[in-house]
Amino acid sequence: MSPLTDRIGRQWRERVDRIREYEVVGDGNIFGTSLHDSYLFRSEYERARRLKARFMEEYRGASLDDIFDGSEHANGGGTCYVLETREPIGAAGRDCERARTAILSDLTLIRGIGERTQQRLKRRGYRTIADLARHPRYHREAQRLLRQIEGGETAALLEWIGRRHAKSHPLLLEASRFHDAGDFVFLDIETLGLFSRPIVLLGVARIAGAAITVSQYLLRDVREEEAALTATLAHLQRENTALVTFNGKTFDLPYFRERLAYYGIAARLAMPHFDALHFARRRWRDAIRSCRLTTLEREVFGITRVDDVPSQMVPEFYEAYLRTGNPGPLIPVVGHNRQDVVSLARLFLLLREDMNGGT
């Protein structure tokens, strides 16, 4: 390499390294918290930096295989590394009847019907959407919705409900009962930053019987991204799959789509998508100060994470591995991702259960 090109490379590296996508704020300064995910408290930041240094020190000279019990995964996109774990979980099964009843009793799903009109219609004997199928004015829309429910296309149904209600509306959760627990794919991704950069770890969880299995597709090198995307895509393209994420409508899914487009991988991702963040916000907004996943799991399940890396700092941890080959910093990243997926699943199932209480 000529001295000039080397200088050019170094200059750009320094420039890129200077970019930081989060801000470190003084402890307890909650004014920063209005900006989603873009701040870190000073103490969290310092703790994470010590954590990184400690893992770097402890695993100097170690190889990836020394510390992870994973295996190589190969597909049309190449190879990547996969870590599989399993733990018990309880989940209610499908209850189509209940979902149908809940949806049918909400007349406001029909365009032109607001809360007041609904009350008037109910007084006049139009108790369900099925009744409305005979209404002179609303029959066409009502019949269309009925057909959609019978058709079993949850994605279209979610879209319909989403047009009439907020993203956190309980009816959306009710619609999840059209699905068996085994249909859900819980997804959480770790990346090198906020968009336009590789996804470095994809955590996918599924429920089978009384257990949840987590598959984590890890890039041992950036060149393994395509294989990891391909593996995850296979989960999402299985029949009847319903995607569950935490803030995935804003982050995980668009990011995943962008990376598929980047590699020119054609994929139709039209599965139903439940974003638990919105339901959690509605459920715990008043009780819990922050709706970060780590806060929720602590308050709701009493889980306290040890040696956790804050999401915003995952890029730095992964980059330390990329540049040095030392796998130490990957340990908290993999642990963080695994805990996120499992907590996401538990939280979603709990929210879905909660509906029984009639919230």
Place this chain on the structure above:
Amino acid sequence: MAVPDLIRLLAGDPRHRDRLAHIETIPPLQPRYGSLARPLHPDLEAYLGQKRIRLYTGQCEAIERIRRGEDVIITTPTASGKTLAFTLPVFERLADDPAATALLLYPAKALANDQMKAIRELERFSGIRTDAAIYDGDTPQSRRPAIRERARIVLSNPYELHQILPWHAKWGRFLGNLAFIVIDEAHRYRGVFGSHIAAVIRRLIRICRFYGSDPRFVLSTATIANPEEFAERLTGRRAVWIDEDGSPRGQKHVILYNPYFDGTGDRSVHRETEALFLASIRSGCRTLCFTVSRKMAELIAAWAQDDLGGGHADRVASYRAGYLPEERRAIEDALKSGRLRGVVATNALELGIDVGPLDGVIVSGYPGTMMSFWQQAGRAGRRCNDAFAILVGFANPLDQYFMRHPAAFFARPHEHAIVDTQNPFITAGHLLCAASELPVDPERDRAYFGEGVDAMLAALEAHHLLRKTTRGWVYAGRGRAVDAVRLDSVSSDTFRVLCGGRLLETMDRTQAYREAHPGAVLLHRGETYTVTEMDPAQRIVRVRREDVDYYTQPITETTISVTAEAARRSVGGVTISFGEVEVTDRVAGYTARRYDRIVCADALDLPPLIFSTKALWFTVPDAVADAVAAAGLDLAGGLHGAEHALIAVAPFRVVCDRGDIGGLSSPLHPATDAPTIFLYDGYEGGIGLAEKAYDLLPELVAMTAELIRDCPCDGGCPACIHSPKCGNGNQPLDKRAALALLEGIGRRLSGGGDRVGGDR
């Protein structure tokens, strides 16, 4: 008849008469109408009929070329119907192909907003649905998805485009059907900015190819000397040049006015400007006056208000960037309606914005380019009436050259707009962006990023920013690539200047070392600040607001070593070379001066600045050097003076600021073993100025010699061989030696010569 009254006044009044260097009367032009081979789409013909518009010859040629699928560059003047020349064929295509889309790029948001009105009108009248929309930093998040999904015409700017490209997946429909890329005011994209925009455009084309589209380019620019070359550098493709016009114009008097005619000037040029502005308003002319700085715009307007007195003071106003949009609009409207008789403005008013017909324009100080001057002068007499434009000459080399050589000024050898696509620093940055948009395949992408792409990919991988995969090179940096690339600079090695806790401005390292070292007096918006502290590692400069009556000048030591000579030719014993050099700049100290008198000097301990760039250098033949010495003149002072004046004159032929070019002269340089003058690009990696100067050197030398010869001063002055940025305090200088050298070299260069290889 207001304009003739003013001309008579200027020619008759003894105070003005002496200062009147030249009046050039440009005769009126009758309209020439053209015709099209086949009529436009019926909806567009109906629109033209309704608006009673007949197309000029220039518009017809543009339409025919664009219809044929050719790339075009249109260089017709302001108010010639340029907009219609491309909107008509774009609309026609969008009417015929209901999927087709067009991207219109403007250099400023205000201009896009202005043009949007014309496009909406065309859409409404013609009934051709394009869902045209502006997509820029001001577009609300809530409206963005709908624009991406539906709009067929998008108006934006290059900054936004740079940010959009990584999101191309969301723009798949728009980009996949892109039929036209229109680049308005393209001459703005030159120098460093131009190199960046050229790279952004290549990234755009690369993505268009990925989605299967092959858009045509339509460029519109002010008049430049090299439209075809410029278009090819900017877009990477050949374009047909359209300079046919056909639009009518009234008679115009262009006046060169020289307050410095006697070599001294008894009033400041700003006071002289104000006097002209007043005379014009009092003659009944609606007048626009352009100044070089915001502060002067305010001052001249205030003086004029005072002098006009109570009853008429509110008939003039100032106008500059920094005013609120509604304030600006109020001034524009008042000028248009005639309530205001005069406005003193910065070039914020130069482009686009319509202020109605004006009788005259006063340009206070040559605005740096012919392009700008004619754009500003073009504001006068948009309708077919008589009009005037006055250029007030300042006491600097280029202004004074024009005042003394009106023929050169009116021969209008417009500048070459330079776009260098070879700057490796800039290319590498955009290569990173491209790799974050789609994997880079060197075989395919060489076409966009040049032959150096392989070496650069390897260097970027070595620094962990890229990774080679089976799909190509993938971006692997942690920060977002587009955030690392700023479109207006080569280096983002920027210093922040803080006053108290407030950010005053930012500057790059070179500028910070020269102008904001400890002890320096920094000028910011007309206020003086003193530098209390500079931290080169943290890139922070702290200043204190302080009124001082002195200014500071850095003392720099510059050395140049040649790293690669790319071309050489020898003409009449003068060897001219072009190539890559390494410049080492050390700011060794500074002097503080009160009115040109040194009041103190101090040493500084700053690390040297080393950068690699492109340079042109030439040697002085022994015979010429000996003659200078034999006449008892100072060779070193002559070389130094010639170097300063060459740099000052360069902007006449190459669009740039004199600060964009650096220079060095040496009576004996190790690279040549001869007396040598270097001119180099002042930006890391080069921006194409020295490369162009290599081709134009004979002309530059001849012009510089004329400038020095005709300057009435004795031993050199700011109007000829002094440089405001000289790192040696303008020492040594010898005006007669400089002239002897340049004339000697000029004679040899014009005598012709032979090439000795190293051809590029």
